[in-house]
Amino acid sequence: MNLFIPASLPVELQDAVTIQQIDAGQVLFQPGEQASVLYMVETGRVKLIRYTDGDETVTLEVVGAGESLAEMALFSDVYSCGAIAEARSRVVAYPRVELLAALRRYPDLAEDLMTLLVNKIQSFKVRLELRDIRASHERVLRYLRYLAQPQQQTVVRFDRPLKDVAAELGFTPETLSRALTRLEREGKITRQLGQITLHDSPAA
């Protein structure tokens, strides 16, 4: 029973679920809309954005495959931010009421969702921790190590433009670029063909 594999769900939920294909740039929902659907990203990438007073947009979160989206739809009435696909994506849409009912009936499903939520909290915590590192090159280095850690690897490859990575780190593209060149100059990393390998990683 896995929220990302519709076939594994109980039939009554399968009936309620819809799968949506969205192209890059397409809008999934806008802030203020009736929040009646919770999404899971099967493939692709969706970003959550918020519009500030000064007509700029801030990227709150980038949701990749295997992550949930708009969890607030479970208990809140309206979306507090907008969702736009960064790349062509497939998302599973769970209508709120049916999902809530299924969560009550199937503890496995509830546990699955709770795991997702807890993991998301963890990743937010990591992102906030990164923001507390002022020096750009150190923040970037920490970020790279964090990405490499799970796979126990020393190689990191980005599937998205560096400017998006910069935004996630809270930097401008220029600053990220300089940070990377500096790390390379210092011998901490090497770059080739868009993939980064880290050296001497005393992962804290």
Added chain:
Amino acid sequence: MNLFIPASLPVELQDAVTIQQIDAGQVLFQPGEQASVLYMVETGRVKLIRYTDGDETVTLEVVGAGESLAEMALFSDVYSCGAIAEARSRVVAYPRVELLAALRRYPDLAEDLMTLLVNKIQSFKVRLELRDIRASHERVLRYLRYLAQPQQQTVVRFDRPLKDVAAELGFTPETLSRALTRLEREGKITRQLGQITLHDSPAA
């Protein structure tokens, strides 16, 4: 059925739960310890911290009354950060296995917890959004409005030293101080007796 009111819980969970009094500065758990207990803060304030390479400590999160703590204890094996009471606090300790069992048996309980988790995700999102505002006075203003909004009020009163607030905002105490005086000078706020009242709030 409310996770912060032990009396409202099913008896088998009541038996498993313990309530702890901790004084300011006291340690609840340390990073690396066996993560077998999830906590809810009844009263007081507990901060989650992480130790960086350079022996400094970073405050990841300040958990107040009515919030959960160490949710990762549900599914992870070790605590990834430490918890220290900022003030004398009462916390409810839920042993992991018993809690998981109860969550499976009582959908209301599960829903309650999911609400907590979703709310926490929301608050993280807000904090992250704040961090994207560079100018200190604007970030502070947004923060104040965010705090005032729920009570539909224009008055904010801090129950903790400004230096802690500064840390949560990602500033040094000096910067926060300057930002506040600037906001006051610009007529956006007024300060008196440690409480802040905001004016002309076009809450976005």
Added chain:
DNA sequence: CGCATAGTTGACTACGCTCAACCCTGGTGG
């Protein structure tokens, strides 16, 4: 072959950090 976009590099600016001094309050002890 343009055109758009991403990435890089440079020069300059701006703003938050650091260090320092100072004020103020509360608590402690003579």
Added chain:
DNA sequence: CCACCAGGGTTGAGCGTAGTCAACTATGCG
């Protein structure tokens, strides 16, 4: 009761670093 001290808060001066604006290159696409 006052002297002393500690900590929080404020203010000032100078510095460092990320942002901004700009130009240039490289790549991909119509």
